[in-house]
Amino acid sequence: MPPLAARRRVAVVGTGAIVGGSHLPALRAHSDRVELVAAVDVDTDRLDAFRELAGGEIAGYTAMDEMLDAVRPDLVLIGTPPSLHRQQTVDALKAGAWVLCEKPLTLSLAEYDEIAAAEEASGAYAAVVFQHRYGSGAVHARELIARGELGAPRVAHCQTTWYRDAAYYAVPWRGKWATEGGGPTMGHGIHQFDLLLHLLGPWTEIRAMAARLVHDTESEDVSTALVRFENGALATVVNSVLSPDEVSRIRIDCADATVELTHLYGHRNEDWVYTPAPHVDAARADAWRTPASDVPSSHTAQLGALLDAYDNGVRPPTSGREARATLEFAAALYKAAFTGNPVHAGEIGPGDPFYPAMHGDHPHWAPKERA
Template sequence: MFRIGIIGTGSIASAHIGGYLAFPGECEIVALGDVMPGKAAQKATEFGIGGAVGYDDPLRMIAEAELDLVSIATPPSTHATLSIAALDAGVNVLVEKPMAPSLEECDAMLAAQERSGKVLSVVAQNRFRDDLATLKAVVDSGLLGSISSVRVDSAWWRGLPYYDLWWRGTWEKEGGGCTLNHAIHHIDLLLWLLGRPTEITAMLANAQHDNSEVEDLSVAVLRYEPGLAQLTSSVVHHGEEQEIVIQGAKARVSQPWRVIAERADGGGFPAKGGDPDVVAAIEGVVAAREPLAHSGHTGQIADVMSAIRHGRDPIAGGRDGRNAIEVVAAIYKAGIERTFVELPLAADDPYYRAGQLVERAPHFYEKQSSLVEAAS
């Protein structure tokens, strides 16, 4: 029976708690921690976890609670410190996205994982969705041929009060805007599907949130060989219509699901009826795929516990979390410096180091309100 702790008891902690409660025979939540006095105990009561101890000092919880696995669901600026403390105490870690605001902090977390021998997993719950696992299976099948173009719309919408919470809307505490804290999911998916790009350029803007320092919109172009990917990161898109469209040499697939395969007529134009054989082959891959047993955070929690039990790497490990942060850092560098950025980023690059983004990033606006608790 795994002894589970959860640090940070805000809204996202509920997804972790629900995930662990789905496996009553495998784990037990024994401790919750939050720096806000009484908040951890209140969360335990809310979920009926009577046996869990509430801590107002997360580091004390790590030291005293005899944990096997801890979920870290705190603001991004605290992820590295808490993860390293847990790993060095011999506790496996599942840390919320983004892994950390800087590559330097990510590498410190990876070093702690290496010396501890424990599991470090970064939340990437969209890898545990059936529709996106289907897209991955089709890409891996090779039926698309070489990838020409990918369009990723990480489209969200947030009103002005969203940035009133004390840590949001600041480069220092949140680490960035929608590129880091919303599109990180889609960036992880892009890396999962296609691997690391070779070059990135981007533009940043704050179009609708005059109570926030950070961007609420960015558009990036990523170079792959032989094609390109376009990533829109946004919290200004009404309807939150998110889409991933992958164009290959032989066919196009997307989520929401759609598959099209063209074939050329004698003049090179699309022939009537397309290529039904390619479409049928792709749909065959989709039909043959076995649905996931668990989805979202619950699916990732199941994978992390399995990884601990069997001594294997998790599906979304620390290296995956770092790779996503590298893309974010490159987007910020490209947007701020108005340049093209080659990957990988070197350790002597200013955008690799902790704190350097805070010094270089533009303040689109100044934060106007700082609430301790988010409005309901």
């Protein structure tokens, strides 16, 4: 039997709700493989509250560079506002640490390519949190589609219709291009269309619209897109924070079956439904059912996959080209929406206004008049 891998020393940067509510349980679930050794937050009250919640004697810092110099962690988990992700990720990579960062990993493709350069220079890797890929239902669906068990994909729908009120956007960094990178396309729907891309593979063309219908923000509060995939499938993508009946949904109609996922913030096996076409016999359809082993989509599942990659010295999932492809989709959606023209895969690069910023050269919407 090979020797057990050493426990990886982990530091968290940003100790808000997402870290305490999602990353901390994931670390506890993998306590045989990781040791939480440090936390960083500029808010000392929040930092102290997190350290108490985490238990044990973890070191606390108000500056990330001090933590990196003193602790030299193996892995850094980043849960800070989006505008801080690029620099914090680059700093961690330069210190030799792997990174698992909340979405979006960066605010633009240009920023992402800076992280790719830092990876190459350091030999460490940076992955973005796309936990919906990791549930057993998603793994099973992807395998069925990839093997052609459901027939050729033809039509797909990807829906993130959530509701956020004015209080949500009172947080200073939300709703601004420079600090959030966009509206629900970047901050909410990105989880679902990342999963759609994971299931269907590369896209070739996108046409889109975006609008700010309600909220007094710089960025959009709704976007829609029509997408053509390399395999010929056509899809609709809707991202909204204006929807009282909140739902996250992906539906893919293949030649022999429809597979549909309906949930809100996370899925289990029971959330995946397979409907066979009339010509499919019952025995074949029964074989599509998601296996009995039920692994919910979660930070816990993703952290396990990242630790497996660390132990094997290979690039982790949702890093590199995979993570960039999802960010490119967001950039292309915005470009298509703001220019009114179709956008093709691979066309956004240096020199394109949508390469350094998701809004390109599109002017901000004028402030809404107060009643």
